Amino acid sequence: MSRCENCIIRQFNSLRAMSKEELKKVSDTKVSKTFKKGDAIFEEGDRLDGVFCVRDGVSKLSKLSSNGKDQIIKLASKGEILGQRSVIAEESANLSAIAIKDMDVCFIPKESILHTLNTNPNFAVEVLRHMAKDLRDADDVIVNISQKTVKQRIAEAFIYLKDNFGEDELGFLNLSLTREDMSNVVGTATESTIRIISEFKKKGIIETSGKKIRILNIPKLETVISGL
Amino acid sequence: MSRCENCIIRQFNSLRAMSKEELKKVSDTKVSKTFKKGDAIFEEGDRLDGVFCVRDGVSKLSKLSSNGKDQIIKLASKGEILGQRSVIAEESANLSAIAIKDMDVCFIPKESILHTLNTNPNFAVEVLRHMAKDLRDADDVIVNISQKTVKQRIAEAFIYLKDNFGEDELGFLNLSLTREDMSNVVGTATESTIRIISEFKKKGIIETSGKKIRILNIPKLETVISGL
């Protein structure tokens, strides 16, 4: 089994602020796990006794609202640490984490994390910086959802998917969400998303092939986002 | 001038995790300031060279959206620390802080904060816990804004104002927002807010006297929130 000390993923998250010794301890207690598309890594309300470091795949972090719909708060992929907020706050999970692409993760028991937090200020500050960034992102999402139209938000979501997950050789988005997941990201009804995607197709802004989506005209997308 | 070591406000925020010595240093470098209603403590994009500890009054933290409307992300009062996120992330402020009730704050230069963060893990973890809570709150706001109607959100806002800022002897809310600020909290047009408040008045759910608002029927408000 691979050792954390040699793990490249580490470079992308706060674990890089751990000392050699701390990493060794983490490595000794960690457990590799895999999750298939659709599997839950954890669910809202679960007590987490550790965090999950994503080595491969993608997970959606969502929260069930009182009207029965899921709201996707974030998409997490390689390098992200899941469950950190709950472990630090010593609360049960406020979000569910469901795999939307087969995942390869390391489970790290919370003891190593909490101990390092309490003894290594570098690590604590590194985690703090990450959380500060998440918080700013959340603020931006709040503004977007409440001040932009559904069409603008969907256009933004495509740009987001391109920028964060990239495109394959043929220009198709590496990560294609179902219309329903897309709706849960932007906070709207599935039918609305379908209609707007159809409209984008008719206008030559995007193109689909099977369930893959290719962005054809970024300037037009930007125009939609700007709301003109 | 009063000393941080004796400041009661400290109990409510992460400064309580500082040692006597650290507090003394903070106290020596801090500067008391007052802001009148309408004054900006700082604005979106400002580089902050410290944080602001609120001793009295209330501030709205808001972000301007591309369509020219403000979105209020949070209302901060006694005990809150403003600007912490930006100082920690070493970024310019992502939000503006405007006083909505005359304020009495202490400005604490970032050096003391950052130095303590890097040397006192207790303090770092305490700050982390606070930020973890803010992040969860932000997640909840995202779900609320995208999945609930304007009417539900306004009803929730009244409960929020009552729970967080309390009522005076006569049962009037201690903090009354203008209709415009209320709109910017729930993310809707001012006219919509006015209409819904009128409706609540007609239904005997709330009552107004001048610019003060009194909640008359909490169960009815809860019913509105539940969406039946």
Added chain:
DNA sequence: ACCGAAACCTGACAATTGTCATATTTTTAA
């Protein structure tokens, strides 16, 4: 290759929310 389930699509309509225009009331400041 086939079946059932899930995903996708479209129309028709209703509900919600935003915009504009215009009063009225309240607050503020000279």
Added chain:
DNA sequence: TTAAAAATATGACAATTGTCAGGTTTCGGT
């Protein structure tokens, strides 16, 4: 106190979005 400015209020209407009801297509497993 009094005039100007800001906040509140309401109507009429348009735009956006949601819901329901029916389709078709695509996909995964046997």
